[in-house]
Amino acid sequence: MTNAETSVSKATISRLPSYLRYLKGEAGKGVEYVSSAALAKDIGASGVGVRKDLALVSSRPGKPRYGFEVRQLIVDIEKFLGYHRWTNAVVVGAGKLGRAILSYEGFENYGINVIAAFDAAPAKVGGLNGKPVYPMERLSEIAAQNAVKVAILTVPLHAAQEACDSIVSAGIGAVLNFAPVHLRVPEGVLVKYEDLAVSLAALCGECADQIGIDQKK
Amino acid sequence: MTNAETSVSKATISRLPSYLRYLKGEAGKGVEYVSSAALAKDIGASGVGVRKDLALVSSRPGKPRYGFEVRQLIVDIEKFLGYHRWTNAVVVGAGKLGRAILSYEGFENYGINVIAAFDAAPAKVGGLNGKPVYPMERLSEIAAQNAVKVAILTVPLHAAQEACDSIVSAGIGAVLNFAPVHLRVPEGVLVKYEDLAVSLAALCGECADQIGIDQKK
DNA sequence: TAGATTGTTAATCGATTAACAATC
DNA sequence: TAGATTGTTAATCGATTAACAATC
Numbered sequence: 001m002t003n004a005e006t007s008v009s010k011a012t013i014s015r016l017p018s019y020l021r022y023l024k025g026e027a028g029k030g031v032e033y034v035s036s037a038a039l040a041k042d043i044g045a046s047g048v049g050v051r052k053d054l055a056l057v058s059s060r061p062g063k064p065r066y067g068f069e070v071r072q073l074i075v076d077i078e079k080f081l082g083y084h085r086w087t088n089a090v091v092v093g094a095g096k097l098g099r100a101i102l103s104y105e106g107f108e109n110y111g112i113n114v115i116a117a118f119d120a121a122p123a124k125v126g127g128l129n130g131k132p133v134y135p136m137e138r139l140s141e142i143a144a145q146n147a148v149k150v151a152i153l154t155v156p157l158h159a160a161q162e163a164c165d166s167i168v169s170a171g172i173g174a175v176l177n178f179a180p181v182h183l184r185v186p187e188g189v190l191v192k193y194e195d196l197a198v199s200l201a202a203l204c205g206e207c208a209d210q211i212g213i214d215q216k217k
Numbered sequence: 218m219t220n221a222e223t224s225v226s227k228a229t230i231s232r233l234p235s236y237l238r239y240l241k242g243e244a245g246k247g248v249e250y251v252s253s254a255a256l257a258k259d260i261g262a263s264g265v266g267v268r269k270d271l272a273l274v275s276s277r278p279g280k281p282r283y284g285f286e287v288r289q290l291i292v293d294i295e296k297f298l299g300y301h302r303w304t305n306a307v308v309v310g311a312g313k314l315g316r317a318i319l320s321y322e323g324f325e326n327y328g329i330n331v332i333a334a335f336d337a338a339p340a341k342v343g344g345l346n347g348k349p350v351y352p353m354e355r356l357s358e359i360a361a362q363n364a365v366k367v368a369i370l371t372v373p374l375h376a377a378q379e380a381c382d383s384i385v386s387a388g389i390g391a392v393l394n395f396a397p398v399h400l401r402v403p404e405g406v407l408v409k410y411e412d413l414a415v416s417l418a419a420l421c422g423e424c425a426d427q428i429g430i431d432q433k434k
Numbered sequence: 435t436a437g438a439t440t441g442t443t444a445a446t447c448g449a450t451t452a453a454c455a456a457t458c
Numbered sequence: 459t460a461g462a463t464t465g466t467t468a469a470t471c472g473a474t475t476a477a478c479a480a481t482c
Binding site: 035036037047048051052055061062063064065066067068 | 461462463464465466
Binding site: 013014017018021022024025042081082083085087089095096097099100101103104106107109110111112149150152157173174176180181182184190192193194195196197198199200201202203204205206207208 | 230231234235238239241242259298299300302304306312313314316317318320321323324326327328329366367369374390391393397398399401407409410411412413414415416417418419420421422423424425
């Protein structure tokens with residue numbers, strides 16, 4: 001528990017990526033300093049909250065009258081979030097979504113190396129954008145060789161549990177699951193559900209609420 | 218504020234989809250009753266928490282000795298989350314990810330109708346899996362005709378702000394943004410960031426933390 | 435009945451907000 | 459200096475947990 005990350009609340013950690021996005025946008029425009037108030041306003045948070053969060057992760061304090069140094073802050077947040085410690089990942093399920101993720105180039109900035117995809121259907125096996133697609137049988141072997149820590153699960157619903165079992169028995173301890181099913185995993189294995197439909201539905205819900213509120217005014 | 222949804226905490230709402238996934242899994246196995254303890258254990262939450270959440274959304278109370286009626290609970294939660302009120306959505310950006318989303322069939326269960334995609338590049342315009350891909354110029358027209366409420370933004374990073382502007386001026390009030398950029402939008406427009414790399418990196422972070430904890434034991 | 439499970443009230447915990455002194 | 463902005467301490471707010479009575 002002396003670890004810095006364990007002393008920072010989950011709520012804070014969940015906000016850091018938005019700070020990072022905003023800061024990178026400002027950095028791209030050549031802005032050197034950003035005030036907590038400006039950051040908060042654009043993000044839709046409170047200034048004090050932002051300052052508290054930044055106090056926990058920034059290596060140097062903000063300067064009164066100026067604010068926080070943009071470039072330094074970006075480095076600090078990225079370091080804190082572990083975007084510098086590299087992790088190997090694989091995609092399991094080479095359907096449309098799986099292939100889109102395999103060829104997505106945005107992972108590098110986050111310290112993630114998606115090395116290959118796996119699929120049960122031989123027709124889909126082969127190469128894709130320079131990254132190999134292997135048959136499922138080779139998952140254990142290749143995961144072990146490359147110290148793969150995370151699997152991105154993009155198989156159809158009915159195949160998800162079985163594929164998940166293969167992932168677990170390949171010794172991979174974390175799964176980002178895009179299939180809208182509850183997965184059974186042994187203790188110690190992390191599963192994060194990434195359900196596009198749920199995200200979208202939640203947004204629709206907020207949207208409807210807001211319209212409701214607006215109409216009452 | 219007499220609206221039922223506004224009286225339920227965001228924390229509760231964010232847990233409902235996981236309850237739903239679990240319940241559907243049990244329903245598929247023919248299970249009729251589920252106890253709050255069983256649900257909580259599998260989800261990784263507390264029994265009391267689950268009961269409190271369910272008390273807010275379920276139309277009938279749980280039965281002592283039995284638990285909650287699975288099928289009824291599914292209906293209640295779906296109703297509460299608004300999966301029955303239909304919403305039209307469009308995809309903006311017909312790249313790999315955009316096309317994967319356009320042809321994804323899992324949205325129907327959530328009351329979401331993805332009607333079409335739009336892309337600036339004429340080469341990508343045409344049909345896909347029975348759903349049309351239009352040029353960007355027609356966004357306003359088609360959005361208005363179909364009362365589109367939400368746009369899913371899947372264009373490359375540098376094109377995101379411009380595409381977002383088009384979405385906003387087409388009168389669409391909510392954006393699910395897959396581009397890892399901070400978007401500037403006028404007040405009243407909702408933006409939800411869905412950054413695959415951030416999700417994955419967060420999982421890697423948790424994974425690393427857990428290994429750290431394990432090693433200390 | 436006995437026991438499992440629910441639902442609720444009170445206590446704890448954590449996170450956000452408010453107030454204000456410190457600083458460039 | 460005056461004013462903007464930070465950082466921190468105290469107060470509020472909300473959510474989770476603990477304890478226990480109610481119920482089938």
